[in-house]
Amino acid sequence: MKILIADDNVSDRLLLNKIISKQGHDVIEAENGKHAIDRYVKDCPDIILMDVLMPELNGKEAAKEIKRLAGEDLVPIIFLTSLIDAQSLADCLEAGGDDFLTKPYNHIILKAKIDAFVRMRKMHATLQKQRDTIVENNQHMLHEQHVAKAVFDNVAHSGCLDASNIKYMLSPLAVFNGDVLLAARKPSGGMHVFLGDFTGHGLPAAIGAMPMAEIFYGMTAKGFALRDILREINLKLKSILPIGFFCCAAVVDLSFTKRSISMWMGGVPDCYLISEEGKKLKSLRSHHLPLGVLSSEQFDDEMTEHSMEDGDRLFMWSDGIVEARDEKGEMFGEDRLQAIFKDNFAPDELFAAVQERVSVFVGESERDDDTTLIELMMVEESELDLSSLNMQQGTVKGPSDWKMDYELGVDSLKHFNPLPLLMHIMMEVPALRSMGGQLFTVVAELFSNAFEHGVLRLNSQLKSTPSGFAEYYQLRQQRLDELTEGYVKVSMLHSSESGSSGVFNLIIEDSGLGFDYQAKFTQDPDHVQIENKFSGRGIPLIYSLCHSLEYLGCGNKVRAEIHWPQKIDK
Amino acid sequence: MGVQSNIDTSGKELTIKVDGRFDFSAHQEFRDAYEGISADISNYVVDLGNTSYLDSSALGMLLLLRDHAGGDNANITISKCNDDVKKILTISNFEQLFTIQ
Numbered sequence: 001m002k003i004l005i006a007d008d009n010v011s012d013r014l015l016l017n018k019i020i021s022k023q024g025h026d027v028i029e030a031e032n033g034k035h036a037i038d039r040y041v042k043d044c045p046d047i048i049l050m051d052v053l054m055p056e057l058n059g060k061e062a063a064k065e066i067k068r069l070a071g072e073d074l075v076p077i078i079f080l081t082s083l084i085d086a087q088s089l090a091d092c093l094e095a096g097g098d099d100f101l102t103k104p105y106n107h108i109i110l111k112a113k114i115d116a117f118v119r120m121r122k123m124h125a126t127l128q129k130q131r132d133t134i135v136e137n138n139q140h141m142l143h144e145q146h147v148a149k150a151v152f153d154n155v156a157h158s159g160c161l162d163a164s165n166i167k168y169m170l171s172p173l174a175v176f177n178g179d180v181l182l183a184a185r186k187p188s189g190g191m192h193v194f195l196g197d198f199t200g201h202g203l204p205a206a207i208g209a210m211p212m213a214e215i216f217y218g219m220t221a222k223g224f225a226l227r228d229i230l231r232e233i234n235l236k237l238k239s240i241l242p243i244g245f246f247c248c249a250a251v252v253d254l255s256f257t258k259r260s261i262s263m264w265m266g267g268v269p270d271c272y273l274i275s276e277e278g279k280k281l282k283s284l285r286s287h288h289l290p291l292g293v294l295s296s297e298q299f300d301d302e303m304t305e306h307s308m309e310d311g312d313r314l315f316m317w318s319d320g321i322v323e324a325r326d327e328k329g330e331m332f333g334e335d336r337l338q339a340i341f342k343d344n345f346a347p348d349e350l351f352a353a354v355q356e357r358v359s360v361f362v363g364e365s366e367r368d369d370d371t372t373l374i375e376l377m378m379v380e381e382s383e384l385d386l387s388s389l390n391m392q393q394g395t396v397k398g399p400s401d402w403k404m405d406y407e408l409g410v411d412s413l414k415h416f417n418p419l420p421l422l423m424h425i426m427m428e429v430p431a432l433r434s435m436g437g438q439l440f441t442v443v444a445e446l447f448s449n450a451f452e453h454g455v456l457r458l459n460s461q462l463k464s465t466p467s468g469f470a471e472y473y474q475l476r477q478q479r480l481d482e483l484t485e486g487y488v489k490v491s492m493l494h495s496s497e498s499g500s501s502g503v504f505n506l507i508i509e510d511s512g513l514g515f516d517y518q519a520k521f522t523q524d525p526d527h528v529q530i531e532n533k534f535s536g537r538g539i540p541l542i543y544s545l546c547h548s549l550e551y552l553g554c555g556n557k558v559r560a561e562i563h564w565p566q567k568i569d570k
Numbered sequence: 571m572g573v574q575s576n577i578d579t580s581g582k583e584l585t586i587k588v589d590g591r592f593d594f595s596a597h598q599e600f601r602d603a604y605e606g607i608s609a610d611i612s613n614y615v616v617d618l619g620n621t622s623y624l625d626s627s628a629l630g631m632l633l634l635l636r637d638h639a640g641g642d643n644a645n646i647t648i649s650k651c652n653d654d655v656k657k658i659l660t661i662s663n664f665e666q667l668f669t670i671q
Contacts, residue, residue, distance in 0.1 A: 244630030
């Protein structure tokens with residue numbers, strides 16, 4: 001160690017020099033305070049022993065200046081004094097000294113003190129080095145995150161959030177956001193809007209958001225119904241996220257022509273529907289588990305419909321708003337949120353009012369969650385800029401006039417499920433995609449009727465009692481195993497009128513005996529009465545989904561006709 | 571403080587009690603409460619009587635416990651929730667996965 005001794009008394013200096021040199025340290029000397037500062041700057045001693053009373057500049061003043069020059073470095077200063085009253089000694093420490101040593105010097109104490117400061121210096125240096133490493137790593141990480149965020153933003157925020165009927169705020173806790181806002185125009189008109197809140201914040205949450213955004217934008221642009229998109233997202237998240245991680249979401253299918261929204265909410269706080277005058281109409285409550293929790297079989301895509309007049313607004317938020325905390329740790333809470341909507345703000349100012357109130361409430365306290373807020377307004381679709389729509393439609397051009405016949409023999413019927421293939425072919429038609437769920441129901445029901453009642457000749461009346469239900473499926477398996485002949489023929493036919501409307505025909509014929517459909521239908525096949533006369537559960541449902549449904553031949557052939565665009569009143 | 575657990579005299583029911591804030595800081599303790607415990611446990615009770623607050627990572631931990639306890643076949647009761655805690659569980663519709671009392 002290099003030790004500086006500052007003392008105006010030559011003999012004292014000499015004595016001290018001798019003791020310390022003997023202990024193995026390098027010694028440099030100064031004869032007053034000013035000189036001590038010069039030597040500090042020039043020679044960078046590790047420890048300084050300083051007399052309190054010196055000419056030119058006294059020890060205390062010199063100590064202050066040296067400490068200032070040292071900045072963050074630790075340069076221990078030990079005052080040398082012959083004063084022994086408590087106040088004088090305390091003054092030494094207050095002036096910036098780290099310790100004091102009273103004259104005459106005691107060798108043992110002097111050595112112990114110097115050793116103690118050597119240890120302290122080493123510790124300080126280690127700490128500084130570690131701190132610098134952490135700062136450097138952190139900067140490196142932040143830099144990487146900013147680059148990754150640019151990629152993330154391009155994927156997650158490529159939609160139509162800038163549409164004139166949307167206001168939104170996304171304030172992430174970390175560089176990456178655990179909250180996600182997605183909005184996309186549908187090729188058929190209308191909009192899909194998605195507010196998601198992943199468990200946790202930052203990178204892990206953002207990683208889950210990437211495939212989700214891809215699915216959302218991709219499937220919306222291709223015209224898929226929101227229910228199908230939700231199913232796909234749920235399946236994806238369930239398969240990629242570790243157990244315990246999920247995404248709470250409020251998802252909206254907004255129809256400008258129907259003046260209504262269809263909502264799916266899982267694990268998010270209540271959303272508010274606000275009238276044109278700025279009054280709260282109703283709270284919409286979450287009825288589902290968050291996305292990524294349930295398997296596809298258990299997932300519930302049920303959506304609720306709400307009508308919206310022009311100028312009505314829908315407010316959605318992540319729990320970061322309601323759970324925002326002030327300095328005392330109290331939460332903003334739903335009461336404060338509700339109060340904003342009773343305060344007679346002009347409807348246009350509500351969004352800013354919510355932002356403002358939350359921000360004032362939180363004040364200087366540290367935020368502990370991402371906060372996201374979005375306002376969605378019902379407007380005339382013509383008021384919106386169409387550019388975002390046209391961009392997305394670029395890829396959408398499918399087959400319009402086509403026909404397909406597909407026949408399944410015994411072996412295929414036993415071992416193959418043709419529904420995904422049939423769905424796939426139908427879904428190539430852009431206009432049919434938004435009707436995917438309904439088409440699936442029609443095809444699935446009619447196919448299973450043809451197969452079970454036609455080919456396998458099972459009587460559906462069996463299913464009317466619980467014991468019969470079990471028997472039915474036992475019999476089904478038995479007949480399936482024994483099946484040696486039979487077929488199901490599926491024909492699909494699609495035609496389109498200049499791309500603005502179209503007709504889809506599905507004909508399914510089976511090798512069964514048919515049934516006396518005329519007796520079952522009475523005269524008017526569209527009449528509601530048929531619901532009671534049919535034992536099959538599926539048929540009334542299919543009636544409600546099709547433009548027309550008719551049985552042909554001996555009842556072993558059925559034709560369903562579906563028109564698009566669909567009439568709104570259906 | 572934190573997380574306590576005990577098994578009833580039949581050896582089939584494990585009760586896990588969480589005090590104070592149930593958030594990520596309880597993560598390890600909560601897992602330790604049920605991992606590596608006797609395989610005979612068929613019932614789980616999560617006692618939130620002294621839990622003041624629950625965040626989404628706690629919801630995640632409950633899902634982890636559910637997975638450990640057999641997923642869809644798990645038999646888990648979340649008991650003694652105060653109104654705030656109950657509300658968070660309800661918003662997330664956890665009553666579809668757990669028995670909530």
